[in-house]
Amino acid sequence: MREKFHQAKWDEPVIFELHTPGERGVLVPEVEQEIQETVGDGISQIPEQMRRKNKPALPEVSQMRVLKHFLRISQHTLGADFNIDIGQGTCTMKYSPKINESFVRSPKAAEIHPCQDEDTVQGALEVIYKLDTFLQEISGMDKFTFQPGGGAAAILVMVSIIQKYHELRGDGQERDEIITTIFSHPSDAAAAAVKGYKVITLYPDESGLPDIEALKKAVSKKTAGLLITNPEDTGIFNYKIQEFTRIVHEAGGLCGYDQANANGLLGITRAKEADFDMCFFNLHKSFSSPHGCGGPATGALGVRENFIDYMPIPLVDFDGKKYSLNHNLPHSIGKVRSFYGVFPAVLRAYSWIMSLGAEGLREVAEVAVLNNNYVMKKIQQIKGAAISYPKSPCRIEQVRYTWEKLTEDTGVSTEDVTNRMVDFGFHLWSSHHPWVVPQPFTIEPTESYSKAELDEYLAGLEKTVDEAYEDPGKAKNAPYQSVSHKIDHHPLDDPEKWAVTWRAYLKKQKKGG
Amino acid sequence: MKKDGKRVYPYIPNSVPKIKEQMLKEIGAKSIEELYADIPENLRYKSKMNLPPPLTSENALKRHIDEIFAKNKTCEENISFLGGGCYRHQVPAICDEINQRSEFLTAYAGEPYEDHGRFQSLFEYESLMGELLDMDVVNVPTYDWSQAASTAIRMAERITGRKEILVSAIISPERLMVIKNYCHPVLKIRMVKHCPETGRLDLDDLKSKFSKDTAGIYFENPSYLGFIEAQGQTIADIAHKKGALSIVGVDPTSLGILTPPSQYGADIVCGDIQGLGIHMFYGGGMGGFIATHDEEKFVMEYPSRLFGITTTTVEGEYGFGDVAYERTSFAEREEGKEFVGTHSALWGITAGVYLALMGPEGMKELGTAILQKSQYAMKQLSTINRVKVPRFDSSHFKEFVVDFNETGFKIKDINKALLDKGIFGGRDLSEEFPEFGYCALYCVTEVITKKDIDTLVESLEEILRNPL
Numbered sequence: 016m017r018e019k020f021h022q023a024k025w026d027e028p029v030i031f032e033l034h035t036p037g038e039r040g041v042l043v044p045e046v047e048q049e050i051q052e053t054v055g056d057g058i059s060q061i062p063e064q065m066r067r068k069n070k071p072a073l074p075e076v077s078q079m080r081v082l083k084h085f086l087r088i089s090q091h092t093l094g095a096d097f098n099i100d101i102g103q104g105t106c107t108m109k110y111s112p113k114i115n116e117s118f119v120r121s122p123k124a125a126e127i128h129p130c131q132d133e134d135t136v137q138g139a140l141e142v143i144y145k146l147d148t149f150l151q152e153i154s155g156m157d158k159f160t161f162q163p164g165g166g167a168a169a170i171l172v173m174v175s176i177i178q179k180y181h182e183l184r185g186d187g188q189e190r191d192e193i194i195t196t197i198f199s200h201p202s203d204a205a206a207a208a209v210k211g212y213k214v215i216t217l218y219p220d221e222s223g224l225p226d227i228e229a230l231k232k233a234v235s236k237k238t239a240g241l242l243i244t245n246p247e248d249t250g251i252f253n254y255k256i257q258e259f260t261r262i263v264h265e266a267g268g269l270c271g272y273d274q275a276n277a278n279g280l281l282g283i284t285r286a287k288e289a290d291f292d293m294c295f296f297n298l299h300k301s302f303s304s305p306h307g308c309g310g311p312a313t314g315a316l317g318v319r320e321n322f323i324d325y326m327p328i329p330l331v332d333f334d335g336k337k338y339s340l341n342h343n344l345p346h347s348i349g350k351v352r353s354f355y356g357v358f359p360a361v362l363r364a365y366s367w368i369m370s371l372g373a374e375g376l377r378e379v380a381e382v383a384v385l386n387n388n389y390v391m392k393k394i395q396q397i398k399g400a401a402i403s404y405p406k407s408p409c410r411i412e413q414v415r416y417t418w419e420k421l422t423e424d425t426g427v428s429t430e431d432v433t434n435r436m437v438d439f440g441f442h443l444w445s446s447h448h449p450w451v452v453p454q455p456f457t458i459e460p461t462e463s464y465s466k467a468e469l470d471e472y473l474a475g476l477e478k479t480v481d482e483a484y485e486d487p488g489k490a491k492n493a494p495y496q497s498v499s500h501k502i503d504h505h506p507l508d509d510p511e512k513w514a515v516t517w518r519a520y521l522k523k524q525k526k527g528g
Numbered sequence: 529m530k531k532d533g534k535r536v537y538p539y540i541p542n543s544v545p546k547i548k549e550q551m552l553k554e555i556g557a558k559s560i561e562e563l564y565a566d567i568p569e570n571l572r573y574k575s576k577m578n579l580p581p582p583l584t585s586e587n588a589l590k591r592h593i594d595e596i597f598a599k600n601k602t603c604e605e606n607i608s609f610l611g612g613g614c615y616r617h618q619v620p621a622i623c624d625e626i627n628q629r630s631e632f633l634t635a636y637a638g639e640p641y642e643d644h645g646r647f648q649s650l651f652e653y654e655s656l657m658g659e660l661l662d663m664d665v666v667n668v669p670t671y672d673w674s675q676a677a678s679t680a681i682r683m684a685e686r687i688t689g690r691k692e693i694l695v696s697a698i699i700s701p702e703r704l705m706v707i708k709n710y711c712h713p714v715l716k717i718r719m720v721k722h723c724p725e726t727g728r729l730d731l732d733d734l735k736s737k738f739s740k741d742t743a744g745i746y747f748e749n750p751s752y753l754g755f756i757e758a759q760g761q762t763i764a765d766i767a768h769k770k771g772a773l774s775i776v777g778v779d780p781t782s783l784g785i786l787t788p789p790s791q792y793g794a795d796i797v798c799g800d801i802q803g804l805g806i807h808m809f810y811g812g813g814m815g816g817f818i819a820t821h822d823e824e825k826f827v828m829e830y831p832s833r834l835f836g837i838t839t840t841t842v843e844g845e846y847g848f849g850d851v852a853y854e855r856t857s858f859a860e861r862e863e864g865k866e867f868v869g870t871h872s873a874l875w876g877i878t879a880g881v882y883l884a885l886m887g888p889e890g891m892k893e894l895g896t897a898i899l900q901k902s903q904y905a906m907k908q909l910s911t912i913n914r915v916k917v918p919r920f921d922s923s924h925f926k927e928f929v930v931d932f933n934e935t936g937f938k939i940k941d942i943n944k945a946l947l948d949k950g951i952f953g954g955r956d957l958s959e960e961f962p963e964f965g966y967c968a969l970y971c972v973t974e975v976i977t978k979k980d981i982d983t984l985v986e987s988l989e990e991i992l993r994n995p996l
Binding site: 030038041044047060061062064074076093097100110116119120129132135141142201204205216307308310349371372373375379384407448465466468494499516517522 | 554643849857887901
């Protein structure tokens with residue numbers, strides 16, 4: 016454990032404070048003299064009212080100072096390459112191999128335009144097509160698209176397909192309900208609402224699994240479909256999942272599997288065997304594409320054969336000789352993103368699978384589960400911590416825990432523990448809202464961290480808890496050794512004070528005197 | 529490969545058999561299989577996944593990828609006039625340097641303390657975009673322009689409580705598809721005609737289509753076909769008079785020299801940041817922005833994260849955090865505004881670096897260079913017999929339509945012939961806008977040289993001289 020840890024702290028100003036009139040960070044390619052002589056200044060051809068009168072008040076900063084600024088604030092960020100990033104449960108913070116980054120940087124990936132002639136992008140299309148076939152093996156689905164730019168966008172596609180399917184059958188209006196569960200991702204509910212659906216949320220029974228009796232009551236002629244995660248945020252595998260899909264299918268609904276995180280299941284169990292109509296994987300979770308502070312990312316969406324016609328266009332096909340884009344899908348929902356998705360994420364996932372093979376993927380899943388069970392065993396020995404739903408002791412790749420006892424005993428909450436863990440170089444996340452499990456936290460160790468690292472993280476939790484029992488104030492006023500100290504949340508929720516830009520901040524500062 | 533035939537996995541430290549044994553012992557399990565006890569037999573996948581044999585060394589993997597890459601021809605190796613929403617601009621080396629940093633590349637969702645830099649860099653991105661757009665609120669980027677436009681429209685729906693949206697007939701057809709899916713079945717979309725000669729919005733048609741149900745009008749400036757819409761203020765006035773909003777999509781690379789939409793009455797502005805220091809990545813470099821004025825009724829309708837600046841317990845120290853987090857789906861699930869998740873944050877950080885490097889002079893020079901070079905290209909192309917350019921009688925930025933109808937040549941054939949000469953011709957519009965006939969959308973940015981343009985013109989002259 017790193018008790019003497021201190022995060023980088025440069026006390027770096029905001030970029031606007033570095034403004035020195037006249038400085039330049041980078042120059043623009045020059046316009047040839049002949050061009051200037053032929054067309055003049057360019058702007059004269061623009062209607063008067065469309066000529067910008069005041070230059071944008073961007074800062075003027077020389078190149079090395081800009082570099083230094085962003086390098087410094089990058090050091091104020093604790094990526095998975097730095098910390099033992101197991102505290103962000105549900106997000107699969109695994110290692111993103113550096114060799115794959117070198118591929119993404121190649122001009123052969125970076126400098127290709129989406130509208131190029133297909134003959135000139137056969138390599139890119141091959142990567143997309145082959146990753147599609149790999150994910151078919153992993154899921155049992157029949158075709159994948161990488162167009163959705165994240166998990167929530169993939170959910171939106173699932174909802175859109177469900178909607179289109181019912182509309183074409185003539186009962187689209189009547190079937191206006193989507194069923195999900197409280198431990199499925201918030202986007203399963205939210206994306207359904209975007210498409211006009213009423214959302215029915217199932218809550219867990221005592222075992223922590225979504226209540227199957229509640230599902231039976233929820234289904235009706237109004238049911239359009241089910242969107243469900245498994246394992247849910249609790250880490251408990253829903254062994255009744257096939258019954259869930261049967262009940263929904265019998266009511267005339269479709270079933271979409273949210274496998275954003277499938278890290279414990281690769282090669283173990285698939286969407287197909289559980290009778291799902293469609294599923295998606297986040298390439299930035301189980302398939303190693305880095306999270307990039309929150310994207311760009313990919314929700315890889317797969318469907319069974321009878322839903323291929325509904326997918327967003329285009330798909331990538333292969334006739335044995337040539338890869339091509341297929342825009343001809345009669346029931347297509349249209350598009351959810353421009354072009355074909357985030358190619359860098361597709362390329363990384365492809366390379367990652369190519370480096371591991373079938374046995375390697377299974378090893379990923381097994382070790383992720385081993386690590387999770389190891390950490391669970393140890394956390395249960397920490398005073399004040401417990402697993403949620405102890406009636407279900409078997410957990411797959413993650414566990415939702417609770418600090419309820421710790422909070423009762425000491426007043427120290429999840430948020431306080433989170434803030435104190437920062438002082439030892441760790442990140443701990445609370446959990447998705449609402450907090451059905453009181454004072455929750457969710458740990459997902461993945462396959463990427465050694466036993467020694469897991470032990471180090473556990474020591475951090477133990478240390479924080481020991482302190483809490485001795486001196487609750489320690490955690491309550493944390494952090495002390497991070498980039499900044501405890502922030503004042505109040506102005507962020509006050510329209511008179513919040514500032515989403517520097518210019519708004521300056522205006523409000525001025526107004527406030 | 530180890531002696532016993534068991535592979536060692538560099539990415540999986542605890543694949544070492546001894547460690548596994550030790551961990552299982554601590555857990556009190558005999559095998560890993562035991563940990564999967566909850567997954568019933570009938571759901572188990574019994575076969576082995578049919579995947580290619582692994583390429584276990586970095587060298588083998590690199591050779592494999594290089595073989596695939598050899599099949600790609602890039603815009604660096606050729607002269608490209610492709611645009612249509614994804615653009616080749618100069619990417620300053622520092623943009624790549626910063627977005628490849630492990631810290632930013634591998635961070636995700638930390639707290640405002642250990643991820644202070646993630647919050648600050650995205651706050652700075654919002655702030656720099658705010659100056660460019662002359663608006664006080666900008667979101668942490670969404671997926672792309674298409675999503676930004678879709679969300680801007682849904683925001684207008686919620687702000688006005690109205691269920692109909694007017695959309696200019698000349699926007700990217702791909703974007704329109706995204707908008708249609710995103711709005712269906714909640715909003716009705718009505719298309720507004722454009723003037724066939726100038727491309728501008730037909731104001732009579734616009735007025736006739738406004739009703740008490742209209743939430744707003746969405747148009748783009750410069751348009752998908754490159755011409756500039758000079759009637760922005762009139763359009764906004766018409767909308768405002770009807771209690772509706774003006775929503776404008778804009779190319780941020782134009783804003784060093786063109787009037788930002790906020791200055792001609794726009795209430796919500798959106799667009800794509802890919803042109804701001806991000807490579808094309810086969811369309812993977814997109815990132816959408818949404819901007820509004822700093823009014824509560826607008827701010828509370830954003831689905832996106834909005835990072836704001838605040839104070840800490842230490843005097844003079846900057847802290848950062850989420851503004852009005854309770855509006856999001858993270859806080860409120862289906863009761864939140866649309867949804868938020870993983871979008872395009874790293875491209876936001878990159879665009880911030882780009883704007884910090886460019887400054888006001890850089891953005892002005894960029895816009896000027898694009899204007900001059902594209903005007904030169906239009907002028908030179910128009911000297912070719914029977915080629916009409918630009919098709920629309922308006923001023924243009926970066927892109928313009930080249931009309932080949934009188935030559936009798938299909939764009940497909942012209943572009944094949946250009947490709948043989950190492951030129952990626954403009955995007956074929958015959959499928960997107962069949963009513964135009966044989967037309968192509970050409971794009972000229974600051975990276976295109978006079979020589980590139982002259983080569984294009986010479987090549988076209990040669991191609992059009994000989995029947996195919």
